[in-house]
Each structure stands twice: as C-alpha cells, then as structure tokens.
Amino acid sequence: MLPFLLAFALAAPVEVERVLAVVNGVPVLSSDVELATAGGLVPREPGESDVDYRKAVVNALVDLELRWQDLNSSGIALRMPVDLDAAWRAPVQRAGGEEPLRQRLAQLGLSERDLRELVRRAAVVQAYVASRFAPFVRPAPSEIEAAWRQELVPELEKAGRPVPPLADVRAEVEALLRERKLLAEIDRWTGELAKRAEIVRFLPGAPGAAGLAPTPAAAPSAPGPVAHRQ
Numbered sequence: 001m002l003p004f005l006l007a008f009a010l011a012a013p014v015e016v017e018r019v020l021a022v023v024n025g026v027p028v029l030s031s032d033v034e035l036a037t038a039g040g041l042v043p044r045e046p047g048e049s050d051v052d053y054r055k056a057v058v059n060a061l062v063d064l065e066l067r068w069q070d071l072n073s074s075g076i077a078l079r080m081p082v083d084l085d086a087a088w089r090a091p092v093q094r095a096g097g098e099e100p101l102r103q104r105l106a107q108l109g110l111s112e113r114d115l116r117e118l119v120r121r122a123a124v125v126q127a128y129v130a131s132r133f134a135p136f137v138r139p140a141p142s143e144i145e146a147a148w149r150q151e152l153v154p155e156l157e158k159a160g161r162p163v164p165p166l167a168d169v170r171a172e173v174e175a176l177l178r179e180r181k182l183l184a185e186i187d188r189w190t191g192e193l194a195k196r197a198e199i200v201r202f203l204p205g206a207p208g209a210a211g212l213a214p215t216p217a218a219a220p221s222a223p224g225p226v227a228h229r230q
Contacts (some may be wrong), residue, residue, distance in 0.1 A: 020058045021201045023065040033057045035115050038104050039091035041122060062201065066193040067125045080127050087117060087123035129186055137181035144173050 021028040033054060036042055042060045043051050071077040095101035139147075148166045151175065156163045165171075166170055 003132060019202060021062045021199065023062055023199050024069060024197050026046050026069070028058060028061045028065065028066060031114075031159075032061055032118070034108050035110055035118050038063060038095075038101070038108060038110065039115050039119065041118065043092065059200070062199060063190050063194075064122070064125055066197055066199075070193055071124060071128055076128060077124050080124050080131075082120070082123045082127050084120055084123060087119050091115070091119060129182070133182055133185040133189075134178075137178050137185060139174055139177035139181065140180055143177055144170060147177055148173050172212035 009102040018026045020030060020033060036057050037053075042053075042057045044056075048056070068077070092101055094099055098123070100114060124172060135175060145166060148169065152162050152169065
C-alpha cells in the first residue's frame with residue numbers, strides 16, 4: 001500500500017501558482033498581483049472590497065503588460081531614461097521604509113528583486129508616457145473656462161461654498177484637464193494594443209473567463225508594469 005500511495009503522491013499535480021491572465025503568451029501570476037499589492041503600485045479606491053481590488057490589480061497588470069511589450073519589442077524601453085532610485089523610493093515610502101517592505105515581502109514569500117523589476121517596468125512606461133503624450137495634452141483656454149463654468153461652479157454652489165473667480169483657480173482646472181487628456185491618450189494607446197493582442201483572463205466573471213489555471217513553479221513570471229486604473 002505504501003508504494004502505491006507514494007506513487008500517487010508523486011503523480012498528483014501540485015499547484016504552486018495560479019495564472020490569472022495571459023497576454024500574448026506571457027502569464028500574469030498570482031505572485032505578480034501580490035508584488036503589485038505589496039508595493040502599493042495600484043491605488044485602492046475607498047471602501048473597495050478585497051475581491052474587487054484584486055481584479056483591479058490584475059486588469060492593471062494586463063493593460064500595462066501590453067504597454068511594456070510594445071516598448072520592449074520596439075527597443076524604446078532600452079533607450080528610455082529612467083530614475084530607478086526615485087522609482088524605488090515610492091513603494092519604500094508607502095511601506096514605511098526598507099525594512100517593513102522586506103518583512104512584508106518575506107511574509108509573502110516574494111523577492112525584492114522581482115518587485116524591483118516590476119517597479120522598473122512601471123517607471124519605463126511612465127517615462128514614455130511623460131515624453132510621448134504629456135507635452136501634447138495642454139487644454140485650450142475655452143476648455144478651461146467650460147470646465148470651470150460647467151463643473152466647478154455648479155459643484156461649489158450645490159455645496160453652498162463660495163465660487164472663486166476663474167483667474168484664481170485656472171492652474172488647478174488646467175492641471176485636472178491635462179490629467180484627463182493624458183489618461184485618455186494612455187487608454188487609446190492601450191486599446192490599440194489590445195486589438196492586436198491575444199488576451200485571456202481567468203478571473204471569475206470576466207469576459208471569456210475559464211476559471212483559475214494552476215501553473216508549475218518552473219513557469220517563468222513576467223510581471224507587467226502598473227500605472228493608472230481605468
């Protein structure tokens with residue numbers, strides 16, 4: 001009986017990781033999601049449930065894996081100047097310091113090297129966005145005035161607060177519109193990449209979801225960079 005049980009144990013598959021999505025053949029693993037979460041690389045909405053936040057992280061990893069693949073295959077990633085020290089300081093500060101971050105990663109069985117690679121890819125994508133799109137998303141004066149009149153003024157009046165003249169808040173309104181335009185450009189870029197890509201998500205309830213698929217520990221992990229949420 002013992003040899004039979006031993007043979008059965010050796011033959012039975014051992015689930016080590018879960019594949020949550022595949023982007024052009026590159027898996028997004030549960031450990032990638034844990035890395036992004038440990039580093040605080042995807043903002044969490046107030047009151048968001050753990051399940052919804054996990055889905056948001058997976059979707060962010062999928063979207064930005066698309067962006068990374070585009071920059072990497074074109075050679076742009078190698079030429080893009082990035083301040084990696086500054087990029088790394090952000091997750092360290094969110095974790096409360098180097099040592100708390102190392103302890104958090106150790107508790108999860110994750111490596112600092114993998115998180116650094118995730119942060120590096122995120123920084124490369126963000127640097128590309130800043131150089132490629134940011135200079136061209138300046139709102140027109142008419143757009144600034146329209147946003148002030150149609151959005152800010154009604155909101156302040158509804159709250160019973162004084163309405164400042166446009167001249168006093170022009171910079172803030174312009175910054176908000178620039179951010180909106182920049183996010184729209186990022187979404188447009190990502191949408192074009194998605195049209196040409198093969199993407200499979202294994203999240204429950206997601207379009208085309210087929211359940212969570214286990215993958216052996218030997219399967220390579222290629223974490224995708226993280227940026228804004230949809």
